[in-house]
Amino acid sequence: MPIILPPVARRQFIKGSLALGGTTFTASSSLAKAADHFARLDQNRVALLADTHISADPNLSYPGTKWPGSPVGEDEHEKVNMAQCLTEAAKSVTALNPRPAHLIVNGDCAMGRGTEAEYKELLRLLEPIRAAGITVHVTIGNHDNRENLWKLIPFLKKEQMGIQAGVIELPHANLLLLDSGRKGILGDKQLNWLAQELDGRSEKPALVFGHFNPYPNRGVRPIKGMSDGPSLLTLLAKRKHARAYLYGHTHEWQQDQRDHLQLINQPAVSYYFGKGHAHGWLDMKLTEKSADLELRCIDPKHLQHGDRRRIVLVDKNK
Ligand SMILES: [Zn+2]
Numbered sequence: 001m002p003i004i005l006p007p008v009a010r011r012q013f014i015k016g017s018l019a020l021g022g023t024t025f026t027a028s029s030s031l032a033k034a035a036d037h038f039a040r041l042d043q044n045r046v047a048l049l050a051d052t053h054i055s056a057d058p059n060l061s062y063p064g065t066k067w068p069g070s071p072v073g074e075d076e077h078e079k080v081n082m083a084q085c086l087t088e089a090a091k092s093v094t095a096l097n098p099r100p101a102h103l104i105v106n107g108d109c110a111m112g113r114g115t116e117a118e119y120k121e122l123l124r125l126l127e128p129i130r131a132a133g134i135t136v137h138v139t140i141g142n143h144d145n146r147e148n149l150w151k152l153i154p155f156l157k158k159e160q161m162g163i164q165a166g167v168i169e170l171p172h173a174n175l176l177l178l179d180s181g182r183k184g185i186l187g188d189k190q191l192n193w194l195a196q197e198l199d200g201r202s203e204k205p206a207l208v209f210g211h212f213n214p215y216p217n218r219g220v221r222p223i224k225g226m227s228d229g230p231s232l233l234t235l236l237a238k239r240k241h242a243r244a245y246l247y248g249h250t251h252e253w254q255q256d257q258r259d260h261l262q263l264i265n266q267p268a269v270s271y272y273f274g275k276g277h278a279h280g281w282l283d284m285k286l287t288e289k290s291a292d293l294e295l296r297c298i299d300p301k302h303l304q305h306g307d308r309r310r311i312v313l314v315d316k317n318k
Helices: 008-020 025-039 082-095 116-131 146-152 188-199 229-237
Strands: 003-005 041-049 099-106 135-139 166-169 174-177 206-209 242-247 254-258 261-265 280-286 290-297 308-312
Touching (some): 041 082, 082 116, 099 174, 116 135, 188 229, 229 261, 242 308, 261 308
Parallel strands (some): 041 099, 099 135, 174 206, 206 242
Antiparallel strands (some): 041 280, 254 261, 290 308
């Protein structure tokens, strides 16, 4: 399982319930208020974030580094503050009505090497989301360090096969979260696990999440795909109820389709690579028939703000 942060509000609710104990008017109205709070959480809505790249220093902004063949120069990049971008994303997510019951950060939570200081800062920035009752899930990206993550918040450790991988079962779909590690390798063990988990849940559509791109990026940065990306794609191609693979890593909002499988490249919350590229998060709404994605840019004036993409969950040919 990936790291799962129990929502702060739920803890407070339980603590409050125990503390109140009695049946005074104040107690019952507080409980009613808390119940109302949870009632506004929608199990069919999930906020999808990726590449938050949180630094230990909340004042650090994207430095605009140049790489070989870059189409933009260092001085042409705008600078965005990573902590500020996550704060803005958290504000928009918690303002939704109803609120998503879940939020996934699909890897590269940390800026550098996944230090404890970076995760401490990440947790601070996630606090408003947790306080809103939303359950946070995190996958591991190449800038993360799962041991440090586990060490810093050990009660959240959900280890399988020595890595983090897990399933979120929702009313209309199962979400399978993978761990592509530092180098973009899933490994046979994890691929076998994925196949088993998918085969055991064939009655419901599945959406698969992992940090790395499964094939070479066609966008601004020539980032090669994960080494066993072809094996992953073959595995998913054989299972018609696997409807999409969602990934980050390239920091670009892109989509492809291969037969029944949609490939959704999530934008980075901040730290975008191409000049003027969209950065933000995706609001995913699930129904029996589809998973509808809406791009929510940090800059609401961005031309792509409000972009939509539909993942069809029910295969008409089945
Ligand atoms: Zn990244």
